[in-house]
Amino acid sequence: MRDIPTNPDNLIAGETGDWEIVLGLEIHAQVTSDAKLFSGASTEFGADPNSQVSFVDAGLPGMLPTINEKCIEQAVRTGMGLNSEINLYSVFDRKNYFYPDLPQGYQISQFKQPIVGPGHVTIELSDGTSKVIGVERLHLEQDAGKSVHDQHPSMTYVDLNRCGVALMEIVSDPDMRSAEEASAYVEKVQRIVRYLGTCDGVMAEGSLRADVNVSVRRPGAELGTRCEIKNVNSMRFIRQAIEHEARRQIEILEDGGKIVQETRLYDPNKGVTRSMRSKEEAHDYRYFPDPDLLPLEMEAAYVQAIRDSLPELPDAKKARFMADYGLSEYDARTLVSDRESADYFEAVAKGRDAKLSANWVTSDLFGFLNRTGIAIAESPIAASQLGQLIDRIVDKTISGRIAKDVFEVMCETHQDPDAIIAEKGLKQVTDEGAITAVVDQVIAENPDKVADVQGGKEKLLGWFTGQVMKLSGGKANPQAVNKILRDKILGG
């Protein structure tokens, strides 16, 4: 275990002094693949119960697993995204236990020799700092089916659709020290797998979920006894479960008690964790190499070909955005939060002012998308359209103020900015003659205010500008208006 300096901000004050939380996570990420890990059955979410079950998944006699190469490739890609060692030789083992949603009576997993070895990810925290979290390993395994307990008073229903679906279990080192760090870690892993296209990362559908190992200790002391909170399936629940579990453990320790190593479940309705099974009740899984599957051997060239096909990952993209576009860390971080946003930004910024582009994408576009709950991929405004809008600001066809109105219309009608500007006659008036006529009219109608300005109340010039802009329907170029007003009233 790496030595991580204690951050005083993370300490929890107890009755008897400060405590530090130590967290390690096991993330289960469902592999994006058309077929299951060892059978050809479909993996689509939301199908009718037991409609996506092959004879292999159902554990029928004489059925044998055959590996789906796509899942191997996805695991390797993910390993590379986690900056991890790729093991050219790995072994599938059987993890034996009885449960009705596990038809074979064992789960095929990887125990001693996983496909991916040690690596790390960098997480970014709200105070602007970042931290490196170690990744111990990633291994492939089969998901189990789903037991449904609430359909019948005394019976359990079993849906085997999920049974055999490929999961990547990503095991972190116990490097996290706060709920924020834990959720930042999950978010980062989620971002990486989405960039890679190896997992869709939808926690609500269970395609990404986490087991959280929580222990507490006095700062700098030996590790405490940990409890594992199983299957937490939202970022908010991860934070809540950790906060609750840490407080529970501190209370026990401060009362002179001992933590019992056990598996717990988080109940989001009550906001508590409760015991699922103790260490004594833990299964003896009797792991042994699956004799139906030969060890998995990959050629270096195969792995290299995957490496060559990797997309740019979030960390590298962020660094490039800061270096090449001169963006702030904050803007760059926001833009790389997913691949589509980053691609969108780059399409807008191409050949344009990068900071202006970043502002329009992060505040106006993201603001609109967030308000309406629309994903960037479904944005009603194409990157080329937003680019055109920016071009019209830069070439002074419209003012920044008018551009906001045009943007609103674009959101509604999906029209090109040029079409909206033409249709609504929003083209900025820079013709001095036309502006002068309006200025003359305002001066003629307000002789007293003209006198006030000439008497020293120069602030009133702003009021004149407003009147001119109003009369011109906002189309007059504000700089030109100001200049002409000054010339006329103050005599340059």
Added chain:
Amino acid sequence: MTVKSELTSLTLADARDALARGETTSVELTEAYLAAIESARSLNAFVTETPEQAIDMARASDARRAAGTVGAMEGLPLGIKDLFCTRDVLSTASSHILDGFQPPYESTVTTNLWNAGAVMLGKLNMDEFAMGSSNETSHYGPVANPWRPEGDNRTYVPGGSSGGSASSVAAEIVIAATGTDTGGSIRQPASFTGIVGAKPTYGRCSRFGVVAFASSLDQAGPMTRTVRDAAIMLGSMVGFDPMDSTSVDMPVPNFESALTGDVRGMRIGIPAEYRIDDMPEEIETLWKQGEAWLKDAGAEIVPISLPHTKYALPAYYIVAPAEASSNLARYDGMRFGLRVDGGDLTETYEKTRAAGFGAEVQRRIMIGTYVLSAGYYDAYYLKAQKVRTLIGQDFEQAFGQVDAILTPTAPSAAFAAGEKSGDPIAMYLNDVFTVPASMAGLPGISVPAGLSAEGMPLGLQILAPAFDEMTMFRVAGVLEGAAEFTARPKKWWLS
């Protein structure tokens, strides 16, 4: 036209040739076998007879032949060990726990046989889940050996686990049968019933659709009346199968062409370690005789050493039960087969498995569970795997010096029913000569070579290097020719 009663005494090769010459038809042949099966029910060789299906398949075969399409097994009626899943036909592994199980799929090996034109007569009795050496552990009752000593009316065991296969081939109620061999389950019953049983190299036959006992050892093979029959039939069973990750993608030679009758200049190894304590004199004598036959045929006899032989059987009884304990976990009463309801889930599991599995299967599940348990894994399973590696190395070294190895198939002739069923260790010792090659994944064949003092058949075993079935068949053919084993059991079950 051949007389019907003579039809069932034709070898597979002779029947194939008779069909080719138009001297008989598949329907005629099949009807003769169905009649023979009916007359031999006291052997208890079948779990399920499929006469209607057999006639349908025979008719279809005759029609194919008439149309000019003739597969390598065209029209030949077979028995299928009940470990092979056959579509819509009860497939039980001779276990109560598979009550009523009719798989919606067909094993690859049987698919290959049907594609070659063969006809299915039915499903053959066996030791439950292929665990046993006497066919006494079957839920469907023991199978009788067609052989019994002169003047002895007791039932003798046919060996196991492919007891129904062995008995039915020896009794001439099938032309040939499929068997499976995990530690000797083809070769030992072949030896006990005076027939030929061949286990190919692990990986030759697909395990897809074969109910698993010990996945790293299970291998299908033919059980026939002659070496030639075995070579023909094996050719139609093997082949790469993408549905089995352990299946081997290698060219399949014409095994029948291995039967040159010539072993001149070949080197035949005689392993010193197979000369075990308490081996009956007549086994020793037969082995010596085999040596002499091959030497007379021009082979060179070479004493060899396979030093880890004595550890093979103990290691096998760790590895095989370990895999079995996991493979048999799927029989939980939830989705198919027997279910005995209990008060809750755990009790349903317990009652179902207590009622569904026989004593020997339960014993092996418990042994297997134990050796894989935390704290015991290294001492038992891991150590046994290391022994397995050493056994493989023994053979590799030996095959650096010799082309094939000659040993007895089993340490005794068939024994009377009930004689060893109370003593698992005595029963396990039946496999002492067959297990080492299983552990190494090597091909082996048992050839009938003589009779015991009591008049019961005895076999000799030929082992060959991995994927060298050609050498195995070549030597076995010469041994068979020299032995001139023509004895047949008296058909006591007809009276």
